[in-house]
Amino acid sequence: MRAVLSLVTAVAATSELPRINLNAKSMLEGKWWAQVGDHVVHTPHAKTGLSSNVGDYYYAYGSHAALSQELQEKRVAGAGRVHIFHLPEGKDALSTALPKVSHRRDSVSALVQLSHKVVLSDAKLFPDFNLPEDYASGLSASGQQKEKQVTDSITSSALMQKLKVQLADMLLALGLTRQDQKELTELGDGSTHTRSYSNPKATANAVSFLEKEFQEMGYRTCRQTFGDQADVVAFLPGSDADSGSVTVGAHYDSRPFEGLAPGAVDNGSGATAVLEIAKAFAAAGVRPKKTIMFVCFAAEEPGLLGSAEFAKRLSSAAASSFVQDGMNASSQLVSRMCGSDSGSLAFMQAQSSAATMRRRSRHEKHEALVMDEVAWKSPNIDDSLGAVVNLESYDWATEPLKHLAGASRAANGERLKVTHSSNPFGSDHMSFLEKGMQSVLSIHGDDENYPHYHQSSDAMDQVNSELYTMIAKMNAGAAIRLAGHA
Structure with missing residues (x-):
């Protein structure tokens, strides 16, 4: 029974990127990482079956309920409304279209390729919008x-x-x-x-x-x-x-x-x-x-x-x-x-x-x-x-x-x-x-x-x-x- 449970645990672990807390990201020398809400995900171990190439991952924003079965199966990380998907063949390889033309909680944003050190909000509170220093209203x-x-x-x-x-x-x-x-x-x-x-x-x-x-x-x-x-x-x-x-x-x-x-x-x-x-x-x-x-x-x-x-x-x-x-x-x-x-x-x-x-x-x-x-x-x-x-x-x-x-x-x-x-x-x-x-x-x-x-x-x-x-x-x-x- 223990062997079966260990196997189930190992298989489940391959479906997600490894994660650590924010303060530990300095330990990730030689690895790519991305901040997702209140934690950091990073390069997976080869044994997980996930790609070590950061470019093989894409993210999108949307409700969990809006994710198709295919997207749910390819989701390997996330927090709140942001989701990271493992797409080693590229986003165009998806067999189902993104649910985009619908109301708020039945649609998702466009897929964006993940990059090293990107910071992704969990959608509770996005980054401040900072006006350019040279901004002017243009009004008289x-x-x-x-x-x-x-x-x-x-x-x-x-x-x-x-x-x-x-x-x-x-x-x-x-x-x-x-x-x-x-x-x-x-x-x-x-x-x-x-x-x-x-x-x-x-x-x-x-x-x-x-x-x-x-x-x-x-x-x-x-x-x-x-x-x-x-x-x-x-x-x-x-x-x-x-x-x-x-x-x-x-x-x-x-x-x-x-x-x-x-x-x-x-x-x-x-x-x-x-x-x-x-x-x-x-x-x-x-x-x-x-x-x-x-x-x-x-x-x-x-x-x-x-x-x-x-x-x-x-x-x-x-x-x-x-x-x-x-x-x-x-x-x-x-x-x-x-x-x-x-x-x-x-x-x-x-x-x-x-x-x-x-x-x-x-x-x-x-x-x-x-x-x-x-x-x-x-x-x-x-x-x-x-x-x-x-x-x-x-x-x-x-x-x-x-x-x-x-x-x-x-x-x-x-x-x-x-x-x-x-x-x-x-x-x-x-x-x-x-x-x-x-x-x-x-x-x-x-x-x-x-x-x-x-x-x-x-x-x-x-x-x-x-x-x-x-x-x-x-x-x-x-x-x-x-x-x-x-």
Whole structure:
């Protein structure tokens, strides 16, 4: 029996890289090592059957539940949300595709080759994002004053009130009295409080309300329809719309798909922040150089469907830019993004001259700020660190990353700790990144451990108003910095 147990133990040991504590890594002379959360993994012994070449290992971020059977079998180390896989034949040898186009806990980031001395966070707390010493907002003095006016107007009380009661008109439309109205998260189909994409009546009610909200602020809006879903888009025209656009977006649908789904944190917090930022811009009379689009995306939960549709149209429009006689650039953008007649779009594109197309494609630049789960303060993060927001995107999304951090410093000082993960996955920012457009997700720290994720208990009592307000201010300031001010 002892021999059998020894054999089982030996076989099990071959499935993982050896690990030691952080303080002992100086003993690893002649070996490669990588820090993974609170420990170090290093070159395995030849008897384990694992490769001694650090380049034969790859890592990715994502929930354990998102790992396919194949990835689970090849996982040899990890901590929290980071996983290291043994792939001696290379990542392209995987027989199953990475689960990338889905919601947060059903997807993983791209695989990255492991390297000696790399430091991998366990995803509870990522490294600080450090602004370059030569960073500047790019705004004039009047633009800086306008930014401050906007961010000062976004208050905790206003955001929480908006989150609680912004759907009052919708509830009235459902036949409920104002005495029946308790909070934003009670939007639904008249019987169940939900914003699930799978509930047609609840979805239609949400779209109608969002559209009405934007219109009452004075914005030109459209419904970007695809199938039985619709993104709601509000336009703030830029003085130099040919230079591109800035998107401030968040998904409005919630989970569970069936039954009670208030979705206060995921993602009532993000959608409400978009509305409140748009309201602040309108009240301050912001006049951006680039056109700004405030967007509430549909159907993020079943697989980023709304943002994928939006990014596809934006990418296609930029790649085949056109100018129609008698139509200014902002009107063209509305037509290109919201037109449902593809034949008309093709005709308009055919009318553009090659020279105009070249001019437009040279100058157009589209960037996106996405907010998802921006209101829960994790008890797993030491109180001495304060509130934490994670900026998730590839390192090449330099402009929105810098402007988010810079805007937070201006509006929040040191009260908001800004961290950065360069391994993005699982939210609407991916739709833009996969089209080569710079986009950054703002999400509260330690999001993997939010205990009410996709549950009926994702309610208002989970919202931390201070953290929520600071993240909204940060995105508002970054939007002005990205778009410029006339």
